[in-house]
Amino acid sequence: MTALDHRPGATDHDEPPAKAPAGLAVWVRDLVMGMRFAVASGREGWTRTLLTAVGVGLGVALLLGASSVPNLLAARGERSDARMIALEDHAQRSDSSFLFEGIGTKFRGADVDGFALRPEGSHPALPPGVDRMPGPGEAFVSPALKKLLESPDGALLHDRLPYRVVGTIGKAGLIGPSEYLYYAGSDKLVHEEGVPRSSGYGRQMESPPLEPILLVLILVGCIVLLMPVAIFIATAVRFGGERRDRRLAALRLVGADNHMARRIAAGEALLGAVFGLAVGTGLFLFGREFITTMDIRRVNSFPADLSPMPALAVLIALAVPASAVAVTLFALRGIAIEPLGVVRSAASRRRRLWWRLPISVVGLVLLAAFGSIDEQKGTVNTFLIGTGAVLTLLGLSMLLPWLVEAVVTRFKGGPVPWQLATRRLQLSSSSAARAVSGITVAVAGAIALQLLFASVGAGYTKRTGQDMSRAQLQMLLPVKDGAATQKMIDEFGATKGVSGVIATINAPVTSTGPERGENDDPLGTSVTVGSCATLQEIARPVPCKDGDVFVINGAPGSPVDQDLPRIARPGARLLLNGVDANGKPEGPHRTWQLPKTIRPAQGRPDPTGERTTGLFATTGAIDVTKLDHPTARAMIRLDPSVPDAAEHARNAAARIDVAATVFQLMDTSDDQRFASVRNGLMVASVATMALIAASMLVTTLEQLRERRRLLSVLVAFGTRRGTLAWSVLWQTAVPMALGLALAVAGGLGLGRVLLGLAGKSGIAWSEVWPLPLVGAGLVLLVTLLSMPPLWRMMRADGLRTE
Template identity: 50%
Template sequence: MSPRQWGTDLAMGARFALTGGREGWVRMTLTAVGVGLGVALLLLCTALPNVFAARGKVEDARYDHTFVYSDKAPPKADNTFLIAGTDTTWHDDDIRGRLVEPEGERAPLPPGVDSFPGDGEMVVSPALKDLLASDGAELLRERLPYRITGTIGESGLIGSHELAYYAGASGLKVMEFSPVHRLTGYGRPDADVAPEKTDPVLLLMILVVFVVLLTPVAVFIAAAVRFGGERRDRRLAALRLVGSDSHMTRRIAAGEALAGALLGLVVGTGFFLLGRQTLGSTELLGVSVWPGYLDPSPALAALVAVAVPVAAVLVTLLAMRGVVVEPLGVVRAAKQRRRRLWWRLLPPLAGLAMLYPMIGKGRENGDFNQYYVIGGVLLLLIGITALLPWAVEAVVVRLGKGALSWQLAVRRLQLSSGTAARMVNGIAVAVAGAIALQMLFTGTESQYTKATGQDPGRVGIQVEFSDREPLSGVEREFTGTKGVRAAVSLADLEYGQTRRDPEHSGGMTVGNCTALRELATLPSCKDGDVFVTRTRSHYEDPGNADEIALFKPGRTLYLDPSYGEATTDRGMEAPWTVPANVRVVDARKDSLVESHSVLVTPAALPAEAAPALASDGVYLRLDPSVPDSREYIRNVAARIDPLASTYTWVATEEDTKYASIRTGLFVGSVFVLALIGASLLVSQLEQLRERRKLLSALVAFGTRRRTLSLSVLWQTALPVGLGLLLATTVGVTLGSVLLKMTDTPVAMDWESVLTMTGVGAAVVGVVTLLSLPPLLRMMRPEGLRTE
């Protein structure tokens, strides 16, 4: 067969699709919408490389930690500026903050900022500006008491909903271990970008996530190009009557599918452009982008533009092999040959064979072969689409007796089980992939989640100051803060046995009785007491005999009243007599911090030591009945020290890359579920349209609408139930293999499996309910009219 004949026949099929009257246009529209939804999601996936690259480019361009704690920091000059991080959190949203002070006229501006804000002024992101102007943000406005003078442009933000600001400052000082540093420009130098070896298990997760999310899209596109197949085949019978052979009718049918696929490309591009603008103004699971980030990769977009029409032609030709189109009709209603099982088992078995060599590798035994992973997972999921028609046919052929609605549904499924299976293929593939991924994430969660050793019930928030603050003042500030039950702040002092060059020296921890009880087991405590622990927490050598012997009542030691300053030439100056009430106690095994062995209350120290009683942090126990307790604390910390940092204590900490992959999975799942729902609805409407005359005829003969509605529900419920059962089996199998590949024990999380299955059933249930109104409109005698 010459290419010219192929082109002629395909063009004829496309012409039939475009000029087929109202029925042809309806079928074209349904096909275009179904294909378009899949194309839109595929184009979104082709834009992901650009999204990651664009966000990374912005992050690198505004990088401002180049010389932190480094002797490479430049001297003050006309082109330098001082910058300090003032990141904060508002409820669960992170806010990126910077204090900026230019030191010369040629100091570079931050990306996206037109001019430096003055002292007491700030430029903010559009999202932060809206947040500050909203109701209920009084505490945040109090924490950021700057006047807004401008907004940060797109080049300085990683997303449209990022919360960020640059505030003007004066008098910033660069000191050792200070959050303030001097720069000559923004940007990440090449030296800071060290190549990092990717965790093989995380790479495996990324590959599986992409395959699992994209396979249902391909299945839906393949199903969409077959919309209206029964009516199309009856039209092709007329062509046989006027002289076309079977091969020509197949090519004409492929031409009709090709026209629908090409129109679907146009519709899908429109959906994508609409979604591109929508995504640029919304935030999903804490992730936002700019519309410009969602530019598809040209090569990948071209691949989609070629692959979708080609797939439409191939799917149609493959489907036509099972249909005999004769001049006097379509041989479809005759008794069909039973579907064979053996070849349908080959794809999943081949998938398992591809994954088997990688079982037991884990993260220590080399990388997983990405081609084997993609091929194996893809074959297992595609195997569902091969097995499901056989399973539906094998079950419904044995059904029969029951209510009238049941009999109508079963008879319809017996006549067209393949059509029913095609509707469910996509949801079954999606559920199987979701179950496998859920098992993989649940099984490996412990490998990427570590215990921090922190007790959130003991300390809710920890505040660290950029400089030392007076101990008593800090305690008063936070103890009186709304939502704080207790505030623990500690100071450190150095002591020596002699005034200069002591043979024995060490450190002591100073705090009130509440604070010291967080470090040691105290029988009683009042201000003026001194304790020496016989054990030491957080130390390999728990013995403490030397300090117990040194701290005898009446012995004179010397304190350094300038702890933390450069006092190497001054020695220990303040004399201190060890009081008579010194007691030996045990350190707590769960001591709040790594403390010294000597614990002292402030009243036990001489007046000369008062300047040293300063703290660089405070630990706060919260009142859970106060909903905004953390916001009150952050406001107090910002008032005491604008450069203070606050940390919420958590019992466990999750790997950031692992969390990012899981977030990406959730975001992708939302889009795939939306596609599943929309495509199923379109497919359901197409099926109802095919049966409109039959439904109208049954109503005209007196069949109750309730009976017909129940029959339609049964026609959906039976294939869905079988599809979800098959999806659960394949999903559990794939999940078990993936866990074996990561060298993780296989443990079934049946709650997650049932949840994923329930989500799939819920999507189908919603689609079925949405299709009921059109169904009721079609069950009218007027539906028997024809043109």
């Protein structure tokens, strides 16, 4: 023992002092201590932690939903492929074969898919989800279709589905729970009459790769929808910042240094984030059970389909707590927490613009200079386009706090509510800016996305050439004889909601003379049979009476039927029954002698956009029962004043023949994949807007809770409650107006650059102005919902303290 060891009371058995933890151990110790403080500081601590958990949980629930989309699409695709009837070129009759025919329809705009089946053996292949083949007059229906048929609304559908329901189709045979699908048994299907045959199910539909512009829409859409989620999570972990800082000052008083205090604060946020993961998982599992009741543009699925991808679920579980710690440390970087207080209470220096503005500028430059869409190769520079869009929207969220601060510092005077609001914003504009930053980013991204949709959508929407002002439905029906035309006219004429019918019957005719075409084949054309009123719809008006025959040429300058001048000779005989491969008539001769007078008529597009050429015979000029392989066609005009007029017309078509094909005429048609992308983004937008509303409400309630004692003091000194309510409204309205103005400017800038990448120009202003109104309405709704809690917080018991 040296002389230095001879201290008063020292012995040889003294142990050296324990080493203080260092490195990772310090972080673990302080984070755990912060988590303990979060739950051990009484009701105030639990309230703060629960609010954080709810705010984070809402974002986590949406992130889990977004990470489930790949599995959802894959599950729907697998079930769709599994139930597709296998197409076989030379299918032979066997014990497992069956005949099938599509007999689907529409009901109030929704597709009702149906198939008529007829087994050819004792063990026919069964559709997925069905345990036996339906017999004649029987049907297996989806649960949603069964529910519809049993409801009062389903009465209109019974005429088209005159079957006895013997069971429901299981999940394996349905794409979604609200799908309308049925399999009906039939004993009238005959393979020799052209009905297809198959012996199994399962056919993979190969889709070509998405076009580059659709990839850009999906990429930008995902960024626009998910960035507000990240912002709200970052906002939620900062709940209770001012009260937290006062607690940290107390910790400094008992010996904690500045770094330790910040790590303890990060531990409190970490616990709220961990609880938020649990809350978000619970909300996701609870909410997905209701996905069967959601039906946005017929997009729905089963709860089990909404399962997160494991890798993405792990990433969310790690990223959310890590983000909570990082955001808290970043928020405390400019705050000096001292033993006797927080420097935040002193005048702080103004926010700098020089580093905020370049973020959006760099994003736009990155998009404009390096983002590329190669239409020829079908490639997209997804990384640079995604990075540019993220930087642009991130810059807007960074620019908003500076803008709010720069504007509110210039406010002076005004009514009392306005002064209370502006003074609060001048003292602490950060919380107000954070509350509307998510809606700012969402509106800016939505404006850019809608501009891109409006610009490129014209390329995916095509004019069909159909004229819905002349007819709204078309029915096609293969018939055995021409008498079906009059039957159609009579049936539709007596149908409720039908104001007019354009009915024709078309069949091939062949020349019986010596004229021959190429390869020595008999010359042929077609004959269209109808009334004089029908002629007015398919040709230029000419004098017409029953018994007349006309030759209808195409439009001026267009190619006409080359055989018409040689066939349509006055008094010539035409063969009405078809010819075989050798040019010989099929069956006994059935001929038709043309009248001595045949007049020409100039054809014009009918309501479906098609031009009829060839011979036109009025009903008194030809015996329609002698026509071979005729096709009946009706174009139906509906009365818009009659409810469900289209459904009554479809029922009439089913009474004529259950296999009749009815088409809805449309002025325009959308590309299916473009429509799928648009519908998918719409579904995601609804979920994101719901999250924005819920998160803003939680944020507003947290801010009111922070100011509860101040509100109670103001009321105790005689301030009217209405004055305080108006001040709260102004505190929300000012940042909201600034945020939406910034959103419009940023959205227009981002949208203009994206339009340039797509080779488009021009801004559709009609797509811009509704979005700020939606954002403003959402903020005002949240503010109104916060009024009842505000009234309760202004009571005198808010003056009590612990």
